[in-house]
Structure formats: structure tokens, C-alpha cells
Amino acid sequence: MAEWLYEAGIGEARAALVNGDRIVEAAIEPDDGAIRHGTVLDVRLAERLSPALARVEWAGGGAGMLDRPPPGLTLGRTVRARVVREAVAEGRRWKLPKLVPAPDEVTAPGPDLLSRCRSGGLPVRLLSPHDPDRLEAAGWSELLGEAETGEVPFPGGLLRIALTPAMTVIDVDGVPPLAPLARAAATAAAQAIRRFGIGGSIGIDFPTLANKAERQAVADAIDAALPLPFERTAVNGFGFLQIVRPRLRPSLPERLLADPVAAAARAALRGLERLTPGQPAPVRLPAPVLARIDQAGWRASLVRRIGFDPLELP
Secondary structure: OOEEEEEEEOOOEEEEEEEEEEEEEEEEEOOOOOOOOOOOEEEEEEEEEEOEEEEEEEEEOOEEEEEEOOOOOOOOEEEEEEEEEOEEEEOOOEEOOOEEEEOOOOOOOOOOOOHHHHHHOOOEOOOOOOOOOHHHHOOOOHHHOOOOOOOOEEEEEEEEEEEEOOOEEEEEEEOOOOOHHHHHHHHHHHHHHHHHHOOOEEEEEOOOOOHHHHHHHHHHHHHHHHHOOOOEEEOOOOOOEEEEEEOOOOHHHHHHHHHHHHHHHHEEEEHHOOOOOOOOOOOOOOHHHHHHHHHHHHHHHHHHHHHHOOOOOO
């Protein structure tokens, strides 16, 4: 039976929906104070960019983009709004959160990762560093490696996932015959989109297929493997298909690639949490990773959790 595995780590919470021995969905929520999807709060109009768009700010120094601001709202005045998309990465730059007016709603924070896991009705197993590493047994490290490199192998081929400001692009590599390759790639791509939480506009470049029936079989494979909601085009004569999914928060590749040093630091802390006194640190950490751990105060958190400092120099 499918269940969520949830772990409250140092610097991040992480979760994976596991069915059998395979990760079906995965998410990381950094402990960085970023505003969450679904948050309702009062914002102040800082700049009107057009009749349909304004820049707003809120207590604590946050800022976002407000869609369809009330016509009579003047600079400095406040309006209640709801976050409909968290800040998302565009390369190393973060795009501000997107909000819409919500004058009749009650202010409240958006659900955190654990609440989202619990909302779907599936069992949620809370993991501890002292328990068997169920996440790793399901392929957590391999998942992070695929999300970071963008390379996802499947039987007979390889997906290459690239992030661009306009869309996430998935290229299909493999050997003939092309029709079965494209069908297998369609299933693998749909599974990767779900597993990594990729939203927004997604383009998949399949091999050029000979006829309409083969192209339809590829589209059917996408429909069978990718849960709704989404919209897609047909596969065109050049082998290209476009998918549009709701984009509520950063995908896993976006989170890892936007700040790779922080991502590496949090991943290293996951292993360090599992050490016992007398065990050496599993790897010697690069200087930038170690510096980030210290800058963020994560070394102190690690010592509080395990009772000693595995990063202390001999």
C-alpha cells in the first residue's frame, strides 16, 4: 500500500510517497521562512506595474506580485491576498511569489509539507534518524542525483531534463526502434514529472515518429501515467509535445539547482544525523558546504540532535 514517508531534517523537511519499493512523488521544504502556497495575509501596495499587476510587500520584509489589484488601491494601502504560487527559481534567480486579492478570507499560513502529506488520506509514517532508513531504501539518494543532474534512465533510453525560464524541457535519447522507445519515454517522462513535482509549462522532445497512430500511442502513454490535472497538446510531426500543469511551488530540480551549496549541506546533514559517537563523518565536506552549515546555524542543531560534533577538526 502507498504511504508517505516524512522526515523533519535539519534545515529542511522532506517527504516521499512510496508505493512498494518505489518513490512516486517527492518534495523538499527548506526551513527558510519562505511564504507558502495558500497563505492568506495583508499586503501593502508598493508599486503598481500595470492595471493588472502590482508589487506588494508584507510584514517581515516579504514581497510578491499581486494579480488584478483592486482599481482603487493606492500606494501604501493594504489589501488582503492569498498566495497562489510560491517563489520559484529561474536559474539562480528567484521569481517573486504570486498572489490574488482575497478580501473575504481569514488570514492564515498555508499548509506545510506534513499537512499536505496528511491531507490526501494516505498513511503518513514519521521517520527518525534512529530508525531504519526507509527513504534511502526507496531510492532517496538516487532521486536527488537524478533531480540534480537532470538525467533519468529508463529501459532502452535516457531522459535529459533541462530548466529554462520559459519551461522545463525533457529530451529523449535512445536507440531504435523509435516507436517503442517513444512510448517507454512517455511513461518515464510522466513518472519523472510527478516524482519531481514539475509544474508549469513542460516540453518533451520525442523522436520523430512515422505516423499519427504512433504519435497517439505516445500521448496515450502520457495520459495513463500522469495524474490530472494537466493539459497537453498532441505530439506534432517533429515529435514535440507540450504539457501544462499547475505550478504551486518550486520543483525538486529547481530547489536543488537554485542553491546547490545549501542543498548539498542539507543532504550531508541527513547522513550526519545518523552517526553515533565514535563514528567518523561519512565524507569530508567541501569548504563551501561546511561554511554554509556554520553560517546557517545547522552545526549547533546537529550537535543538539546527536549529542556531539562530527565535524569538529581533530
